[in-house]
Amino acid sequence: MARMHTRRRGSSASDKPVADEPPEWSDVDEDEIESRVVELAEQGHDPSQIGMKLRDEGVKGTPVPNVKLATGKKVTEILEENDASGDLPEDLRNLMERAVRLREHMNENPQDHQNKRALQNTESKIRRLVAYYRGDELDADFTYNYNVAQELLEG
Known part of the structure; x- marks a missing residue:
């Protein structure tokens, strides 16, 4: 696909590996993940920053590689449910x-x-x-x- 504001073509991006369930080494409870997401949002982090913090720091020391696989919901959906989403996308x-x-x-x-x-x-x-x-x-x-x-x- 071409780039938006130039005449050049863009470079292709790599795809995520296909996974249906979270890895067994990351066995964090869904409620703990959701509470951590809300806590990070209240500290002023954006959804992308929340995902990176959960990947790097995790919940109680256990990393969460993919929030959607672990909870079944995206970070933005969790924030909307708990009224913690921002005023702008x-x-x-x-x-x-x-x-x-x-x-x-x-x-x-x-x-x-x-x-x-x-x-x-x-x-x-x-x-x-x-x-x-x-x-x-x-x-x-x-x-x-x-x-x-x-x-x-x-x-």
Whole structure:
């Protein structure tokens, strides 16, 4: 598949090994995993960071290689059930943070044409994601602009 903002083709990614059940060396109770996920979310970690912490640190010293295999639910589903999910989806929040940083950089360096193009590409991705999430996870009348992004990221 081609890349979104260039004429080149992308490199293929490796696939996860097919597994139907968690490994026997990782025998952590589902309730303990879910409580640890909620605890990490309350500390301010994103779902991807939670997955990495569970993989590296685990629950009570036992690593959890895959939360979905161990509990039957994704990290985001666990957070939604416990009302611990954020106000914005993680991918949209990360793109907005990048756009705000690029806009601040452009205000200081107006002749940086390469980063001006990067800002345009990033804001284009944000608009596409907003259209995707509008109605479900965002308000039906939500529109992206720099000021809205700054307010959402500050609060």
